[in-house]
Amino acid sequence: MSDRSLILDTLRRAPGVLLVEPGPDLVMQDELHDRARAERERRGLPGTHPYLGWHAQADGFDRSGALAGPQRVYFGGDRAAVARALSLLEPHGFAVLGGRSDTEVFVLRRDAAPDRAEPALADAWRVRLEVLGDERSGPVPLRDGEEPLLHELLTRPALRGLLAPAARALRLRGALTGADLDSVLSPEGLDALDDSGEEASALVAHALEADHPRARAAATVLAELGRADSRVLNRWKDPAALRSARAAALEGRDVATYLDLVAAEGGDPVNAAVALAEDIGAAGGEQAQARVQEAAVRLVARFGGSTRVHALAALGDARVPLGLRVVIADHWTRTPVTVEGLRASWSSSPHRGSAAEPPPDALEATAAWPDAVDGVRAAAGLPPHPGFDPEHRLGRDTALELREAVLARHLDGLRAALARPDLSEPALAVLLELLHGAGALRPEEDLAPFARTWRKRLFVKPDTYTYAPPAVVTYAAALAASGAGAADRVVGSVLGDKRQWSLPVRLLLLGAVDRGRDADLEAEAALIPHAHGGAKGAQAAAHALSLVRSRLRGTPPVAAACASLLEAPERPPFVRRGFATAAVALAEGGSGLSAHLFRQGSARALDAALRVAGDPDLPERARRRVLDLAEESGVPDHPGHARPVRVHADEVARLRAVREQVRAGLGD
Secondary structure, three states, X not given: OOHHXXXXXXXXXXXXXXXXXXXXXXXXXXXXXXXXXXXXXXXXXXXXXXXXXXXXXXXXXXXXXXXXXXXXXXXXXXXXXXXXXXXXXXXXXXXXXXXXXXXXXXXXXXXXXXXXXXXXXXXXXXXXXXXXXXXEOEXXXXXXXXXXXXXXXXXXXXXXXXXXXXXXXXXXXXXXXXHHHHHHOOHHHHHHOOOOOHXXXXXXXXXXXXXXXXXXXXXXXXXXOOOOOHHHHHHHOOOXXXXXXXXXXXXXXXXXXXXXXXXXXXXXXXXXXXXXXXXXXXXXXXXXXXXXXXXXXXXXXXXXXXXXXXXXXXXXOOOOOHHHHHHHHHHOOOOOOOHXXXXXXXXXXOOOOOOOOOOHHHHHHHHHHHHHHHHHHHHOOOOOOOOOOOOOHHHHHHHHHOHHHHHHHHHHHHHHHHOOOOOOHHHHHHHHHHHHHOOOOOXXXXXXXXOOOHHHHOOOOOOOOOOOOOXXXXXXXXXXXXXXXXXXXXXXXXXXXXXXXXXXXXXXXXXXXXXXXXXXXXXXXXXXXXXXXXXOOHHHHHHHXXXXXXXXXXXXXXXXXXXXXXXXXXXXXXXXXXXXXXXXXXXXXXXXXXXXXXXXXXXXXXXXXXXXXXXXXXOHHHHHHHHXXXXXXXXXXXXXXXXXXXXXXXXXXXXXXXXXXHHHHOXX
């Protein structure tokens, strides 16, 4: 029996927990939790029943079913019950790590129990040392008699390949002795550490701290190899440290350490950071941009910290050249910057004390930031900033959550960003959604440039983590809304595609574009099997069917989604959930062209769900199903879990009160 079969069989039989069967259809972590809720409902289990499992992207098994690395295990419900279930695997040779809190995943690893420091047991020691070197749940306790064996491993020439992990196991437990360091820092020991990554620096830093006689020579060796990190450089106390630190900083490593050493030598760390960035840029290479950005981030820290207050000070400092100011401006605008967002974060911060408002300098810097950024960009001959980094996932998610604020301040920047030829499909999808949802896409200036490139740039496999309609769907809908003749060609080309990944895109397009009553009747017939079948594309089909029926029946889209929910089969339950999710997305605002999973950390999604559930003009049974979605939100009861942005305490209180009103209105 393979590791995979053994683990799954054991967990299926574990009492008191539900195993969410892993498989290729569970792509995202959210889908795992959604499947667990659906399974609890299908089996008639309580809503708090504990469950565990993992999604495809977290799978730790090889093709033979052997556990090839750490297997992350996600869970919900009673953590102790999940821990008890996982402990059933320990007699089968697995170690259970992690799970120290309700938000920390468990981790499964292969374990072994070698009882002698002999070459014949080298493979077993490799397995055991992987467990002993894993810090996910703090250092795993050593077994009786295990520490002497670890010390012995360091002295055995035939086991040099185990020196680094054995030394790490002892270091993590504060058990390294002077004799151990003699072995580790000997020429043969340093050779054995050659492929040990960060552990070599950790061990040399430990030796420097202990003032071991071989430590400084070992630090010199690491520095010559370019592998001395901040732990070594800060403890070395040698003139060569500054040279080594700059060499590392040129590669984007330990820039802060280099600037610290410059300051300690009496130099100007700001000028040093500027010179470093210029040298990195001049050298070029694939990593140059990331390394310049790292230098810029560390430069800002020299103004007293790493907040926007300090970044604003850097933007106004004459020592910082214009190009580097642009880098700083872009880095501190990866997510939308608003005074309201700062106040919301402050209201839920555990560090605010009794202060009701953020510090005045933080408010002033936040208010001044957008104009300062656009001013720097204008001076550099660049267009206005879109208000977020379109290639940054959190930036995209936040821009969609705060779409009104982003559009009000950054309309010109959004249009300029859409014209960039280097953006990916997820970035373009969000920009198109923001602009089309506000009716702000201009046919000639914004849409026409895609006439020759839309197939390669917009009609590609969408990113499953982007909460916006696929770019080509929004593009086609915008063309149709503008009356452009190209709309029919784009729609026809997409609908004629046969690739499997494009099925949800094709389904969404049937709802997104009004091609007349006859076409909508055909679309309705085509969409029903997908929406009711619960297979691939079911959510896209449910959303599109709601839009098609809205046009056919002359009812608002939200009402059409609720009516479709009641017309859908009750089993499997996630079919009706798809229509409830569509109703919420349609109530959120924006283009309303698609819906992803209900975003449990989003105040915007919760507000929309409560408005639908509280609408007396909608069918009560549909409203109850939407309220079930709203109940999954963590915002009212766990506001610290709000994502992608924090929610102001006043807004949390309002949402909590509205939820109670809706519950009361529905008799719950």
